[in-house]
Amino acid sequence: MSVYEEFRRSVARVTRTAEQDITPETLLKNIKADSFHWVQIFIALESALDIELNVDQEVMKQLVTVDDFVKYIEKSM
Numbered sequence: 812m813s814v815y816e817e818f819r820r821s822v823a824r825v826t827r828t829a830e831q832d833i834t835p836e837t838l839l840k841n842i843k844a845d846s847f848h849w850v851q852i853f854i855a856l857e858s859a860l861d862i863e864l865n866v867d868q869e870v871m872k873q874l875v876t877v878d879d880f881v882k883y884i885e886k887s888m
Contacts, residue, residue, distance in 0.1 A: 814860065814888075815881045821855040822877075835878035839871075862888055 812820075815835065823830040826844050833842070844852065853864050864887065874880045 812859070814884050815877070817856060817859045818852075818877065818881055818884070821852050821859065825851045825855065833877060835876065835881070837877045839874060839876065839880060842877075856884065860884070860888070 819830050819833045822828065822833055822842060822844070825848050826842060828843065853866065856862070857864055862884070864884070866883070870883070874883055
């Protein structure tokens with residue numbers, strides 16, 4: 812499964828959103844997730860992708876879209 816597909820699946824599961832509503836162009840600020848949801852999403856991604864995410868607030872401010880976030884994860888792998 813690709814990083815994008817896993818991200819989309821994790822976000823959909825945690826936020827109870829339809830996967831098809833999450834596209835690469837989706838703005839992260841439009842994802843209905845609070846800080847607790849994001850922690851759950853990060854944990855799900857770390858588990859599914861067997862990686863460790865080190866995303867601080869400054870990095871998150873720079874990530875605007877789902878595609879930005881996915882590319883950040885891919886660079887971290």
